[in-house]
Amino acid sequence: MAEKVLMKGNEALAEAAIMAGCKHYVGYPITPQTEIAAYMSKRMPKIDGLFLQAESEIAAINMVIGVSSSGHRAMTSSSSPGISLKSEGISYLAGCELPALIVNVQRGGPGLGGIQPSQSDYFQATKGGGHGDYKLIVLAPASVQEMVDLTFKGFDLADKYRMQTMILTDGTIGQMMEPVSLEKGILNEYDKSWATNGTRGKRERNIINSLSLDAQELEQWNINRFEKYKVIEENEVMYEEFMMDDAEICIVAFGISSRVSKNAIMEARKQGIKVGMIRPITLWPFPKKALLKAADKVKAFISVELSMGQMIEDVELAIKCKKPVLLCNRTGGVIMTPDEVLEKIKEADKIGGND
């Protein structure tokens, strides 16, 4: 195992991307993700790669379309308002079925919002964001180590399915330092014979395109893509179960909220309350089966999230509203304290009960 070093989440993610063979990064600075761009600007020239600060987020995502079309691993990163700007390009990537890694280090919104951590882009990330019928694979790291591991995973899934992967993280995970082992992760080679990288007169030209004026054809493209999404939903769900064996209450939380929840769970356990957590690592595909299974066992769920309540809708859908789902949330850049989560656990503990 590589020696552990202290690194910021943003920097660890950037280094992992380079280790995963990404030699093209195009971005535009915005707090709290600027360290990714800064790190790339230092490192890329040294490995003969490309760092390009585009004139805007919109330009950056369109350059990603270009890089990806030529068969190279392409990446961009931003924070919430910048991701909104990129959404048009993301929809084009989806329509063209081009692999790409998009990183969103979320901050409070809507609008220009603030610069403190948030998870209020959950809907945007998991339900599309741009126009048209499409999904992104959405990965939610909860530690600096996962910033590394999920970057490898993200590129791999993107290439494997010709999909767009989004790493949905937040200002806290991006800015904090933790010991991290910069291990090489999955480095599979995938067929990219679809790439528009020059025929050299030896093959038919490839066309990458999201436009079809033939409605039947466009419908078929969407149906085909959703067949692929079905395979991903079947095979690529990732989640962590924490103290769920005897749990009567199930917290659902990702990223920084799951870290705060862990403190609350430990404290509640000390007080004799049986609470555990299912932490989605993939937000899409969402761990529906694991939650539905838990619904037969626990008396209540708590969705802990930094938004006005977005993931809670997916929790309710996943468990088919079999059990009550409480919401423990802060937003606008404020992070809930472990005590606030603990209070919500106590409230959930009163539900149904043993009376």
Add this chain to the structure above:
Amino acid sequence: MDYKILIAGFGGQGILFSGKVIANTGLMLEKEVSWLPSYGPEMRGGTANCSINVSDNQIGSPIVSAPNVLVAMNLPSLEKYENDVDKDGFIVYDSSLIAKEVARTDVNASKIPATKLASDNGLEGLANMVILGKVLKETKMFTLEQIIKSIEKVVPAKKQELLGKNVKAIEIGYNY
């Protein structure tokens, strides 16, 4: 070992760096550690703070909301965080900048004129390291040797001439 440390003061006092030294020493000793800075406008001349966890156990939240070690390097920080400190926790503050006593009686409070000691010894700007020395002495979090070894790693190669000064500053705080 389960330290939840909050260092707070003005931007520019080296708050984040002293936190980094602590986190690095923890890493060197194979503890679980996390380091989280305040970021954004706060850093630019306003208040700055830094949450550090050093523990034998896996760390949940990297945010320290109830510290058992508070290091206050200006008055607003002491006033803001004094009441958040765990019972029996430690408060160490710079008495050259804070002309106030800690009101709480259920914590271990100690003061050191860190900024003055630094400037008296030609170590301007190293009050953060002076106070860190005092923190070590009070909490026994690490030994002096351990922290010096860690500083050797944290100080960048280009700035090795600062190494001696940092070590001297810590020793002054430790022996105060």
